[in-house]
Amino acid sequence: MGHREQLLEGAKRCIMERGYAHTTARHIVAASGANLASIGYHFGSKEALLREALIEMTQDWVDLWRVAVPTHAADPLEGFEKTWAQVVESFAENRPLLAANFEALTCAEHAPDLRERLSDALESAAAPDGLANLLGVEGALDEESARAVGRLYLTLLQGLMAQWLISPDLVSVTDLTDGLRVLLRQPPIHRRGGHPRPEREVLGTASSANNG
Secondary structure (H helix, E strand, O other): OHHHHHHHHHHHHHHHHHHOOOOOOHHHHHOOOOHHHHHHHHHOHHHHHHHHHHHHHHHHHHHHHHOOOOOOOOOOHHHHHHHHHHHHHHHHHHHHHHHHHHHHHHHHHOOOHHHHHHHHHHHHHHHOHHHHHOOOOOOOOOOHHHHHHHHHHHHHHHHHHHHHHHHHHOOOOHHHHHHHHOOOOOOOEEEEEEEEOHHHHHHHHHHHHHOO
């Protein structure tokens, strides 16, 4: 492994352990075994090195969502719930990487090159062969449908990650799935401390709330 690769790996380790804002050039040198001069030679500055490390880390996180997708579920929303429950369970072991993803979004506000690279990564995740393929959609989809599902999944993923980083208790895939059931005019199947209410009662409650 050359100095450039050593520096990138050291920078990634520092971002995971210390965060982007608290990583210094000396931290990277200590973690990589390279020297200060090599940072300038290969990247021009510490900031450019950290941005490159963030880009690679952001591209890598898509590989985390290779979950065991349920197939032939009697209820498609049941399959959705099981799949996304696995995704959320993976957050705990990948917390530093999730945090780095959001640090990258913040840094991109003042770094056009980083914003462009992140845009490419997000576009790839939302593409028909991205998250829609990784997280599984039963049945063949045309390209536009797969792209729409990919964008929905990307939005869900980023929203769930943000909520989980703040407070894991905020995240409930069960509530998310039941919310979809209500929007699809189906009765929720989960009720805390009770049985599911009849569809007419659920929809009547929602209608009353909307008219109030």
